[in-house]
Amino acid sequence: MDTGSQDQELFPRGPAVVAPGAVHLPVHLAAERQSELLAACRRWALPPAGLRTVRVRGGVMSVRQVGLGLHWYPYAYARTAVDGDGAPVKPFPEWLGEWARAAVRAATEVAAAAGGAGFGADPAPGEYDVALVNFYPEGARMGMHRDLEERSPAPVVSFSLGDACVFRFGNTESRGRPWRDTELRSGDAFVFGGPARLAYHAVPRTRPGTAPRALGLTGRVNVTVRVSGLDLANEREGGATAEQRPRCP
Numbered sequence: 068m069d070t071g072s073q074d075q076e077l078f079p080r081g082p083a084v085v086a087p088g089a090v091h092l093p094v095h096l097a098a099e100r101q102s103e104l105l106a107a108c109r110r111w112a113l114p115p116a117g118l119r120t121v122r123v124r125g126g127v128m129s130v131r132q133v134g135l136g137l138h139w140y141p142y143a144y145a146r147t148a149v150d151g152d153g154a155p156v157k158p159f160p161e162w163l164g165e166w167a168r169a170a171v172r173a174a175t176e177v178a179a180a181a182g183g184a185g186f187g188a189d190p191a192p193g194e195y196d197v198a199l200v201n202f203y204p205e206g207a208r209m210g211m212h213r214d215l216e217e218r219s220p221a222p223v224v225s226f227s228l229g230d231a232c233v234f235r236f237g238n239t240e241s242r243g244r245p246w247r248d249t250e251l252r253s254g255d256a257f258v259f260g261g262p263a264r265l266a267y268h269a270v271p272r273t274r275p276g277t278a279p280r281a282l283g284l285t286g287r288v289n290v291t292v293r294v295s296g297l298d299l300a301n302e303r304e305g306g307a308t309a310e311q312r313p314r315c316p
């Protein structure tokens with residue numbers, strides 16, 4: 068079915084449990100909050116340790132990224148932009164952790180009302196400590212992957228800004244089916260944890276030109292907020308902790 072923006076008034080989008088432990092929260096961020104988050108993303112994108120092109124085995128990702136709190140690179144975390152300009156990663160702001168916790172609370176209510184799986188214990192204040200900001204210019208996509216570099220089972224919270232996209236949420240076993248496609252629009256949040264924490268997911272395409280005009284963004288920005296479960300101060304320099312795992316460009 069076409070779920071274009073013109074249908075929004077006729078068929079208001081409600082929160083949905085996409086898989087056990089995976090909840091879509093449409094219009095979670097009001098327009099003002101979206102602008103606030105976008106303004107922050109623009110600051111974070113500036114050097115040092117700003118937006119960069121990510122090299123993976125077999126090429127470069129079409130999505131450009133910047134990390135907060137810790138720097139994610141294929142396929143580990145570090146304290147500095149080891150595959151960028153080498154500068155210390157920008158700090159993770161406390162307010163963004165609070166936004167993530169609020170989204171988890173909202174998603175928990177949705178999951179409970181549906182009688183489904185929750186996310187385990189609510190993350191404590193200050194527990195969210197890293198974020199990955201993804202910028203999708205027209206034509207960018209992200210292949211099927213799992214978020215494996217964190218050592219915490221806490222739910223991942225994703226906030227979307229700008230152009231809508233198709234968000235493909237699969238299973239924990241393989242990159243293949245079954246999966247479910249959800250349209251994520253500007254202001255939507257998506258929370259995945261519990262039994263869905265290690266599920267494969269992807270962004271097969273964005274829908275160029277669908278960003279709310281007032282936001283003033285060409286393209287799509289996604290901010291995923293996570294609990295790293297890592298204390299890199301006590302780990303070896305560079306902080307590589309995860310096995311080499313492919314995240315397709």
Ligand SMILES: O=C(O)CCC(=O)C(=O)O
Pocket residue numbers: 199201209214225234268269270289291
């Ligand atoms: O852009 C998105 O909605 C998903 C991003 C994602 O999966 C990731 O950063 O690991």
Ligand SMILES: [Fe+2]
Pocket residue numbers: 212213214268
């Ligand atoms: Fe991901």
